[in-house]
Amino acid sequence: MIKKWYINGEWREGTEYASLRAPYTGQVIAEIPQATKTDVEEAIQAAKRATGAMKELPAHKRATILGELIAQLKERHEELARTIALEAGKPLQAARGEVDRTIATYQFAQEEAKRIHGETIPLDAAIGGEGRVAYTTRQPIGVVAAITPFNFPANLVAHKVGPAIAAGNTIVLKPASQTPLSALLLAEMLDTTELPKGAFNVITGKGSVVGEELVKHPDVAGITFTGSPEVGIDLKQKAGLKRVTLELGANSAVIVDNTNITKEMVQRIVWGSYVNNGQVCVSVQRIYVHNDIYDIFKKMFTEEARKLVVGDALDEKTDISALISTSDVKRIDRWVQTAVSGGANIVLGGNMRNERIYEPTILENVNVEMEVSWQEIFGPVVVLHRFHDFKDAISHVNTSKYGLQAGVFTNNLTHAMEAAKHLEVGGVMINDVPTFRLDHMPYGGIKESGFGREGIKYAIEEMTELKLITFKW
Incomplete structure (x- = not known):
């Protein structure tokens, strides 16, 4: 044609x-x-x-x-x-x-x-x-x-x-x-x-x-x-x-405070991480989870991510399909394997399904200097981090050279207000993922x-x- x-x-x-x-x-x-x-x-x-x-x-x-x-x-x-x-x-x-x-x-x-x-x-x-x-x-x-x-x-x-x-x-x-x-x-x-x-x-x-x-x-x-x-x-x-x-670009983050973890919350973060194969400017890439709830969150998040259906984009049931190019698949795999070589753990995925599809992936114990943490992945890869103090979590989010949107899940009003004031981004989503956007919202970022x-x-x-x-x- x-x-x-x-x-x-x-x-x-x-x-x-x-x-x-x-x-x-x-x-x-x-x-x-x-x-x-x-x-x-x-x-x-x-x-x-x-x-x-x-x-x-x-x-x-x-x-x-x-x-x-x-x-x-x-x-x-x-x-x-x-x-x-x-x-x-x-x-x-x-x-x-x-x-x-x-x-x-x-x-x-x-x-x-x-x-x-x-x-x-x-x-x-x-x-x-x-x-x-x-x-x-x-x-x-x-x-x-x-x-x-x-x-x-x-x-x-x-x-x-x-x-x-x-x-x-x-x-x-x-x-x-x-x-x-x-x-x-x-x-x-x-x-x-x-x-x-x-x-x-x-x-x-x-x-x-x-x-x-x-x-x-x-x-x-x-x-x-x-x-x-x-x-x-x-x-x-x-x-x-x-x-x-x-x-x-961005490498958007979510902070999960020491709060009650619900299935709805986890499903929302999974959606924000993997929708459109993770090829979204405000896709969730980094998740900072309070140490007290880290293990249960990781378990629930992994279980929900494992349910994602990989296949043909024209199939009604498909959640994850081909990335935009084979070179992007190779790049993502190279970044993931480099992180693993540097001590990161693969919680889920970590493989190319074929030259066009990368499996939904979860990493932990990632050094902040690794590409999967500080660069924009623009693919179905998420990095989990622990934190003990909420202010430290905000500081970790702000280390990025990007600043488009960020999400915070918390029942603590003080923490919500601290995040709204101190996160260095164009938009802060309280009790939602940074992937949230309605089309009449002011949308844009700071830094790069x-x-x-x-x-x-x-x-x-x-x-x-x-x-x-x-x-x-």
């Missing part, structure tokens, strides 16, 4: 193509066009020409366009879910959940399109401000370049496209090389709406070509990127004065986990310019 990209409301052929393979089977599922700098330039200029039309669209019209998209997403729900499962190796049930969230994200964008407003400013609060009135407005910044990852190929696209349309911007979308099909499906849907031609463009190809051109191009006003810290930091350095929002915030209302603020107007009577 030969695919085309979408520029200026038209489907265009490429001159070069790359084979797209399903992570689980390795079979070729599509031929994807590979953009040149000339192709990227064409997409950017199409978006630039459409900025005037988008800026003039009233809020109710932008909301209507998003509503038309939402109706199609509901109608093509199963098609999109199966596309995600096929191209990303995401278990089908998780893919269906992603489509549900994608719809919710566009619904939030539809609502927020009608709520973009400023404020009045009492100028007479300052000497010389008498007889004046002032107010602010928010205006679209122009062309937004959206660069998205493979792990949530529909919903993380929605977190960029939704607020961009809501704010009246135009978009050039560069989806992850492994997951372009769901982005092209989105283009099919938007093509049938009343969105001005050129306002939404999808260009596929190598990051070194497409991404570089988008980041450096003078006609791109803003960049919204989700991906690795290395690429994100490099992008920010090259972007100059462009608006930049970065959602980067990112810059700026997503969540529709907050993304719109990143994608608009604040303008001040004053009147003198």
Whole structure:
């Protein structure tokens, strides 16, 4: 199946193509066009020409366009879910959940399109401000370049496209090389709406070509990127004065205080550790458990993790399927084996099922300097640690170079408040896992986990310019 990209409301052929393979089977599922700098330039200029039309669209019209998209997403729900499962190796049930969230994200964008407003400013609060009135407005910044990852190929696209349309911007979308099909499906849907031609463009190809051109191009006003810290930091350095929002990596932690362990709690932490094969920015990677309950927690956690079903992403019963690439499987196995060589114990798993699947794994007695502890695993591997003092647990969490989200399970209100105040992360989830995210929450991290915030209302603020107007009577 030969695919085309979408520029200026038209489907265009490429001159070069790359084979797209399903992570689980390795079979070729599509031929994807590979953009040149000339192709990227064409997409950017199409978006630039459409900025005037988008800026003039009233809020109710932008909301209507998003509503038309939402109706199609509901109608093509199963098609999109199966596309995600096929191209990303995401278990089908998780893919269906992603489509549900994608719809919710566009619904939030539809609502927020009608709520973009400023404020009045009492100028007479300052000497010389008498007889004046002032107010602010928010205006679209122009062309937004959206660069998205493979792990949530529909919903993380929605977190960029939704607020961009809501704010009246135009978009050039560069989806992850492994997951372009769901982005092209989105283009099919938007093509049938009343969105001005050129306002939404999808260009596929190598990051070194497409991404570089988008980041450096003078006609791109803003960049919204989700991906690795290395690429994100490099992008920010090259972007100059462009608006930049970065959602980067993590090795998120959970603290389990000396509290009553319930089956529901353990199941929740298992879900947060292994959902989407552990390929989630806020997936649980480190678990710090109070020494008094460590053994019983480890037993219950291991029993629940052992129940996870490994298999084909398109099988209804599958919990764990193929990772996005065979190189990631090898990398994870190398990190695990290095940890074991350094004295770590394998509680569960620790093996490659095959070259594409890594078994759900639990490690303990891991030195904090080992890669499985301080790097982002981005796979189905969890590390257990003991702690005696709650403040020490917070300190251990904070040693990470990342700071996206963290979770704390405790019945101690003082400990909950200490965690909320002292954990060095963008979001603290009390009595839940860091994997918890609703799509209207402000979402983003500190340190090497990112810059700026997503969540529709907050993304719109990143994608608009604040303008001040004053009147003198």
